[in-house]
Amino acid sequence: MFLLTPEPIDPTSLREAADNPHAGAVSIFEGLVRNHHQGRKVLRLEYEAHGPVAEKEGRCILREAIEKFDLDYAGATHRTGTLEIGECAVMVVVSAPHRRETFDACRFVIDEVKRRLPIWKKEFYTDGSSEWVGCEGCRGKQH
Amino acid sequence: MKKKPYGLLLAGGKSTRMGRDKADLMIVEGLSMRDRGLELLRAVTEKSYLAIAGDDHRNYDDPTIQDLRENAGPMAGLESAFSHSPEAAWLVTACDLPFLTLSTLEYLVDARDTTCDATCFTSRFDGKPEPLCTIYEPSSRAILERELSGGVRCARRFLSTLARKEIKLPELSALDNCNRPEDLEEARLSLSHGRSLKSVLVEYCGVLREDAGCHSEEFQTRSVTVAGLWEELRMSRRLSLEIDSVKVAINDEFRSWNQPLAEEDKVTLFPPFAGG
Numbered sequence: 511m512f513l514l515t516p517e518p519i520d521p522t523s524l525r526e527a528a529d530n531p532h533a534g535a536v537s538i539f540e541g542l543v544r545n546h547h548q549g550r551k552v553l554r555l556e557y558e559a560h561g562p563v564a565e566k567e568g569r570c571i572l573r574e575a576i577e578k579f580d581l582d583y584a585g586a587t588h589r590t591g592t593l594e595i596g597e598c599a600v601m602v603v604v605s606a607p608h609r610r611e612t613f614d615a616c617r618f619v620i621d622e623v624k625r626r627l628p629i630w631k632k633e634f635y636t637d638g639s640s641e642w643v644g645c646e647g648c649r650g651k652q653h
Numbered sequence: 654m655k656k657k658p659y660g661l662l663l664a665g666g667k668s669t670r671m672g673r674d675k676a677d678l679m680i681v682e683g684l685s686m687r688d689r690g691l692e693l694l695r696a697v698t699e700k701s702y703l704a705i706a707g708d709d710h711r712n713y714d715d716p717t718i719q720d721l722r723e724n725a726g727p728m729a730g731l732e733s734a735f736s737h738s739p740e741a742a743w744l745v746t747a748c749d750l751p752f753l754t755l756s757t758l759e760y761l762v763d764a765r766d767t768t769c770d771a772t773c774f775t776s777r778f779d780g781k782p783e784p785l786c787t788i789y790e791p792s793s794r795a796i797l798e799r800e801l802s803g804g805v806r807c808a809r810r811f812l813s814t815l816a817r818k819e820i821k822l823p824e825l826s827a828l829d830n831c832n833r834p835e836d837l838e839e840a841r842l843s844l845s846h847g848r849s850l851k852s853v854l855v856e857y858c859g860v861l862r863e864d865a866g867c868h869s870e871e872f873q874t875r876s877v878t879v880a881g882l883w884e885e886l887r888m889s890r891r892l893s894l895e896i897d898s899v900k901v902a903i904n905d906e907f908r909s910w911n912q913p914l915a916e917e918d919k920v921t922l923f924p925p926f927a928g929g
Contacts, residue, residue, distance in 0.1 A: 541929050560858055562905045600929050629928030630859035642860040644925035
């Protein structure tokens with residue numbers, strides 16, 4: 511199950527979705543908002559997502575993970591909107607009969623989420639400035 | 654009757670973004686961008702020359718004029734042309750204008766005002782004069798020399814200092830240029846399929862939404878591929894990213910830049926992803 515949500519992520523309910531008598535292992539990854547980025551002090555973040563494409567691609571990543579690692583369950587949730595320091599931005603939960611597959615699958619899912627989902631992050635710094643993450647190097651060359 | 658101008662086709666550019674000499678690229682079967690540019694110029698000029706870099710020692714079938722100075726771009730080409738034939742007016746075009754048509758050149762020649770230093774088109778993107786499809790009268794030579802000695806290397810800046818007659822483009826996209834393989838594909842398809850007017854919905858995300866100042870807009874385009882549309886939007890909406898860092902979806906499916914556009918397509922432009 512893949513979900514985009516403007517509401518705070520509830521780890522307990524997401525974790526429960528992985529319960530399955532066939533599964534002997536559950537791995538969880540939580541991505542949190544930290545207070546610094548490349549030496550700058552971060553105050554808060556804003557996430558923007560393209561809903562239709564992100565949800566389609568997110569479901570696709572989870573299907574790939576289930577097939578590749580023979581999982582019993584794979585779920586991921588990504589936040590949108592304004593997030594304060596310490597809040598959970600993304601959570602991945604996977605379950606399988608054994609731990610090796612769940613560790614590998616968890617990493618696969620978060621890496622693909624970062625690489626493939628149309629989601630953008632704007633960082634707001636303590637000095638009052640802000641920046642779209644990932645666009646710094648591409649901007650301003652042309653004009 | 655006005656004496657016909659001479660033609661100068663600029664072919665000395667470095668084509669860094671295309672990855673190879675643009676002039677050699679085939680625009681339609683058997684016809685390079687250079688051949689096509691010269692063919693168009695010949696139809697409206699007394700005689701036409703290929704402007705080439707000073708260090709270009711290739712053998713050309715067509716008459717050439719070599720740049721007298723290095724790294725001065727189009728201005729060096731025009732300088733050498735005036736040195737070659739000072740009495741002539743020079744119609745200067747570039748080989749990377751794949752959408753240029755004979756009717757646009759005829760329109761320029763008909764509109765020519767010999768009492769001005771130059772006759773040129775106004776850019777459809779920013780309203781400034783376009784220096785690379787322009788007739789430069791002999792009277793512009795002195796100003797060219799002055800600007801060159803003053804260190805000016807921007808042809809557009811030079812043209813802005815001239816007394817000129819500016820006219821509107823009869824075909825809007827005639828001077829859109831071609832710097833990347835995607836642009837060339839757009840040109841090829843438009844020459845073979847024609848450019849029909851389509852209405853598409855453009856969605857902007859992240860930094861591009863801030864650049865464009867809106868989430869989405871209806872946009873009228875004659876571009877054949879989504880790369881052609883990107884070029885139009887990049888210029889007119891002052892988008893701050895390069896095509897290499899942007900991804901595109903059509904009707905919510907990721908597509909390549911060569912994807913042809915259809916009426917009422919929804920085109921979504923994605924800046925570099927930064928989830929997680």
